[in-house]
Amino acid sequence: MTQTVPSTEPTPGYGRPTLIDRRRRQRSLRIVLVLLLVAALATTGYVVRRLLDDTSRDYLSTNGWPTIGQGAYQIGNQQPRASADQKPVPIASVAKVMTAVVVLKHRPLRTDAAGPAIVVSADDVADTDRRRRQDQSIVAVTAGERLTERDALMALMLPSANNVAAMLARFVSGSIPAFVTEMNRTADHLGMDDTTYTDPSGFDEHTVSTARDQLVLARVAAKDDTLAGIMNTQKYRLPVAGVVHNTDTLLGSGGFVGMKTGSDDAAGGCFMFRAYRSIDGVNTAIIGVVLGQHGHHLITAGLYAAKQLVDRLAPQAAHP
Numbered sequence: 001m002t003q004t005v006p007s008t009e010p011t012p013g014y015g016r017p018t019l020i021d022r023r024r025r026q027r028s029l030r031i032v033l034v035l036l037l038v039a040a041l042a043t044t045g046y047v048v049r050r051l052l053d054d055t056s057r058d059y060l061s062t063n064g065w066p067t068i069g070q071g072a073y074q075i076g077n078q079q080p081r082a083s084a085d086q087k088p089v090p091i092a093s094v095a096k097v098m099t100a101v102v103v104l105k106h107r108p109l110r111t112d113a114a115g116p117a118i119v120v121s122a123d124d125v126a127d128t129d130r131r132r133r134q135d136q137s138i139v140a141v142t143a144g145e146r147l148t149e150r151d152a153l154m155a156l157m158l159p160s161a162n163n164v165a166a167m168l169a170r171f172v173s174g175s176i177p178a179f180v181t182e183m184n185r186t187a188d189h190l191g192m193d194d195t196t197y198t199d200p201s202g203f204d205e206h207t208v209s210t211a212r213d214q215l216v217l218a219r220v221a222a223k224d225d226t227l228a229g230i231m232n233t234q235k236y237r238l239p240v241a242g243v244v245h246n247t248d249t250l251l252g253s254g255g256f257v258g259m260k261t262g263s264d265d266a267a268g269g270c271f272m273f274r275a276y277r278s279i280d281g282v283n284t285a286i287i288g289v290v291l292g293q294h295g296h297h298l299i300t301a302g303l304y305a306a307k308q309l310v311d312r313l314a315p316q317a318a319h320p
Contacts, residue, residue: 064312066305069268069292072211075313076284080215088194088208089292092262093137093160094270095202097214097221098183099168100153100230105186106172107149109226115149118171128163136203138163139241147239153227154236157260159244165201176200190216205266214289218272221259222287228274231258248273250303254310261299269293269302277314286310 065071065083072082109115120141131138139161141147147155147164152171155164169179176199183197195209221227234252235245248271250256255276262270272289288306295301 064309066290066293066309068294069290069305070211071288071290071305071309072215073286073288073309073313074215074219075279075286076282080212082210082212082215086194086210086212088196088210090205090264090267091202091207091209091214091291092264092267092270093162093202094209094214094260094262094267094272094289094291095197095200095207096156096160096165096262097217097260097272098186098197099165099179099200100156100227101217101221101224102179102182102186103149103153103168103172104224104227109149109153111226111229113150117146117148118152118167120145120147120167124163124167127166131163136162136201139238139244142240145240150230151236151238153230154233155238155241155244157227157230158233158236158246159241160247160261162201162203165199169200187213187217190220192216202262202267203264205264209291211289211291214272214291215287218259218274218287218289221272222274222285228258231260247299248303249300250307254307256307256310261302263298263302267292269295269298269300269305271302271306273306273310275310277310279314284314286313 070083070085070087070089072080072086074080107115120143122143125141125143128138128141137160139155139159141163147167152164152168155161156168166176169176173179173182179200180197183200187195187197192209192213195213196207198204198206221231231248232251233246235243237243247261248256248258250273251258256273257276258274259272268291270289270291270293274285274287276283276285278284288309290302290305290309293301293305295304
């Protein structure tokens with residue numbers, strides 16, 4: 001009788017997996033691992049965004065003012081209002097609004113004009129390098145580069161370039177101390193009694209003011225069509241630095257049309273702003289200033305303190 005020898009090959013579907021089965025399982029495992037990784041990253045990203053997101057945080061007290069720092073505003077032609085805690089504090093790059101006002105006072109610029117050229121010197125480049133090492137806000141420049149007055153004002157107001165603030169000061173007054181004297185003279189003329197400028201960029205923490213004083217300056221800046229147009233520009237191309245963007249990310253939403261952000265450790269988050277909202281059926285300007293705001297991102301803290309204040313004053317936006 002012939003004896004049948006059992007086969008050593010596994011029957012498909014039973015016993016040890018085939019090579020094809022093993023590859024399928026490995027592929028399925030990789031897919032599962034990738035999906036788990038994506039889910040973990042998405043969750044982590046969401047948590048990080050929530051931790052860093054100041055947009056939903058409540059910067060307002062029940063009476064509409066920021067809970068910290070100080071504020072001031074004017075609705076249309078109504079009387080200006082200011083919070084009770086007005087005292088001179090550092091204002092960071094909000095100081096650049098006065099710099100721009102003084103520049104345009106001495107060198108008026110039509111809304112469609114480029115203006116005279118400022119030639120970047122080797123000293124300007126060295127000053128820029130020094131400021132970069134100090135982690136100041138700057139734009140790249142090269143010796144011999146020609147910046148028009150409009151270029152320089154855009155660099156000053158959009159990316160908030162401290163090195164260009166110094167260049168503009170020398171362009172107008174010959175030296176930074178002479179320009180700062182002119183800044184303080186203009187502040188005195190406007191009745192900004194609690195304001196002292198010590199530099200054209202606001203980097204020096206001894207440049208101080210109040211929200212009430214800066215509101216006076218904001219009304220002056222809003223009347224200058226050239227400056228208002230610059231502050232309402234989202235991006236601009238410079239000869240060497242290339243495209244620069246406005247630090248005011250509220251532009252183009254909620255009726256916001258400028259004006260200037262400022263932030264550093266001494267000043268916190270600051271924002272001089274102008275927005276249009278529908279009030280009693282009339283498209284109305286709201287001009288204001290918030291100083292000394294704190295959050296996970298100082299610029300955002302200043303922006304959204306202002307936004308929440310405007311939303312409380314006039315909930316319905318005239319411009320979507």
